[in-house]
Amino acid sequence: MKTYFKYISLFIFVALIGCDNEIPEINQLPVLQPESEDADAGNWQTVLDVDYFSAITIKNPNEFTDQELNDENDEIINLTQNRTSSQEEKAKFWSAGGVLRWNQIARDLVIKYNVAPNVGATPDPTHPFANPPFAARAYALLSVAQHDALIAAWHYKYEFMRDAPGNRIEGLNSLFSASDLPSYPSEQAVIAEVSFEILSHLFPKEKEYLEEKMNEHIKSTIWAGKAGNLDNLAGKEIAGVVSDAVKEYAANDRMNQSADPNDEHLTYFNIPSRIETPWECLQLPLRKPMLPFYGLVKTWYDSTRIFQDAPEPPPAIDSEEFQQDLKNVRKISDNRTREQWRISDFWADGGGTYTPPGHWNQIAEGLIVDVKWSEVRTARAYSIMNRAIMDAGIVCWWSKFFYYLPRPSQLEPEIKTATGIPNFPSYTSGHSSFSSSAGTVLGYLFPAKKQELEKMYIEAGISRVYGGIHYNIDNIAGRKSGESVGRLAIEWAQSDNSN
Template sequence: MKNIYLYIISGIFILLMLACKEDLPEMEKLPILNPVSTDAEAVNWQTVLDLDYHNLISIDPAAEANTPAYQNELSELVTITNARTAEQARKAEYWSAGAVLRWNEIAQELVSKYNVAPRVGQATDPQKPFAHPPFAARAYALLSVAQQDALINTWIYKYEFNRQAPASYAQDIDLLFEISDLPSYPSEHAVVAKVSQEVLSYLFPLEKEYLEELAEEHIESRKWAGVNTQSDNLAGIKVGEVIAGQVINYAKSDRMSEANDPEDRHLIYFDIANQISVPWKCIETPLRKPMVPFYSIVKTWHDSTEVYNTTPPPPPAIGSNEFNEDIKFVRNICDNRTREQWRIADFWADGGGTSTPPGHWNRIAKGLISNESLSEVRAARIFSVMNRAMMDAGILSWWSKYKYYLPRPSQIDEKITIATGIPNFPSYVSGHSTFSASAGTVLSHFFPGERENLKQMYEEAGISRVYGGIHYNFDNLAGREAGIEIGEIAIKEALPNNLN
């Protein structure tokens, strides 16, 4: 348990707002990635989007080592590495900790920056998205799907052309660090930089220039380190552009644009007046519209029937013995909250200005992946499986929230004191618990040695909302059960793809 908490605590300082790209390498010190395996079998892994990428991508075959064109590239690399500055070395080392990890951090930084509710009554501005938990879950999923599909295709090209690292052909290249025997063409770093830049620019339009600068620095850093030539990078850029375009096309049709409900149509759709005796209501002043009531109509990544089959049963009826016992339990916690309960509620709060609960689990995954020194393609695959599970868990949770429209505990008992902000959506089931259980279940599959630690963590994340006074315990338990089931759906999909 202590090891994972160290990963999280070290990651908390990642999410500082950045004024310029030069500050980025200070976000967190990570070791240079020297993967334990190149995962050559990834050429057989399935992509998420069922597309014939090879008919969409067109890159030239890698030039032979003895051709004048490639010899000129090698000479350029010798010149660049022998003139490398200390600042270039610093940046190259930063990016070499892992392309997937670094762009995941950047996504978290942007979610934190945009996780600010707009002013009440202000029209939705697509240029300045509100990066609330459902938005964030979708952003992390789109990014990791793009990275995974791009890298699987990159591995196919790498082993098709089988061009070795530049230093294999030119001993005068001053390598900055030891490299693996992974073929160099196309550059996996250029692929990740380009595909991440494009997807994140789609999600955060005002950050386009900032992201272009980061991608350019990332790609150039491979030449500063002496590990990729210009043609390696250009081929990678081409792969990244094509995959990003396809993922963005998917995003444009996933129905997220219909999730908001400025006209309160959800009240009729869910028949709220006849569903519950004491319906949930917004307690903010001035009143704010509920958060994305129709998030449940967004496309799921996994079979929608399987996902919706995990819908929890109705919560205990308000006023029933079971309900009264649970709210008494919450009230007792709030009247006698211990320092440890305060700490847990605060640690898992993940409210405004943070990378959200899905971001919290991306930090946990990042620590585990970095600790295991996993290849870029395997890292992307793990993030993809986890983030798609979390997005589907969020969709299911939001379906349950607006289907049952259960009020928060403090709406029923005004003497309940809270230890964190009250989210602007109904109570049942707990989004925190559902997100966390799905992520923890997926990560337990990939990191079985951490299974018990991860279980403790997702259980703690769920109960933290009860400690905070904003959820009933039955919200937590039902959300946990649904999250575990969705995590298992995601694992079942991953198993045929040789990712055990």
């Protein structure tokens, strides 16, 4: 586990006291110098089955007028020769990689909005509750948009082969060494614009902040001498087309039907109970359960195959197997060791955090930094993993509200929990489902770390048993389901033309 702590300690997040606080700044990372530019990435498979190229209308750079070229050259020479210390600092910040930086911003937004609304409050679509299912979807939508937009950008880069400014403009005071990656369209403008569009769609109240970050990111490419205005305008055009497609997908993925539609009574579900002692809300005042219909949201990977491997029914509550499991939770509760406390706390990822899906996004970041992947390959990794995390959460929530298994402390009130009790049924474990899907995908992408990652997702799952809020049957079933989704994601990755 020591290597993992290297990853988790890369960044220090400033605590957020209230929802009106600013998003925290994040520590610096090394300048991204990819070991490969992935020149063939324009032929990789996109996630959405959309003909992006029929809608993208960027110009061939050979058609630019002399005036356009001269204006672009004058601007970039002037800004690089008169770069301020503040501009240089911001250029270095974004030079660590736009995909990484915008995923950090996404995690910070989740931290800020992961606060449960007051009981009985009228839902505010402009101020979402960034709970784990919401967060999983947010990370997935962002990474899919980045992935598909960058594939389109790479297609045009290697069609037009426009040299980077440092290789074609005299008098340029570049901040970094010139890259062999063609500059048109600008991949950084693509990332900035598409990330702004998706995150401001998910977090409408943050639009001004996100627009500021987008503009800073795009301008940083000129301050550093990495791209010109014409490169950036083309990148924004691509991002607009892709972000519109991703937002259209999001509008039809059934997420808007995942909450309890009954606004008048505290009825928890409209399906007859399948269990003699069904789950009950243990929070006071009583609160509706978290997104009971999330299990019906559209999956990214093959839904038929996902649900063919859906968790089987848990043991009957009066069975010896179940009673032994319950006794084990009580035993841990009565004799919880310091190490069990530590593990429970470390993986808790409750309110006011980036959630379990965000925890695995940060783990992925550490791995990606080490291998120095290109922007497009980084986006691919996040896209494959985050879609798996979301799908694992969907089948987990289906199981929760199909089997309706009560939490251990509902059946045994003497159980002392080490963390808050989530407001939804017990079987299967969300932590185990999210973590095993992510760890399985990352084990494929980073085979040298596969065993370590497996230990990590096993520990993440058992942490909830140590915390007294799950039975081990929840943990094991969630792990199996998450691993199954992870394997489906790997199948997709093996056929996306990237290898």
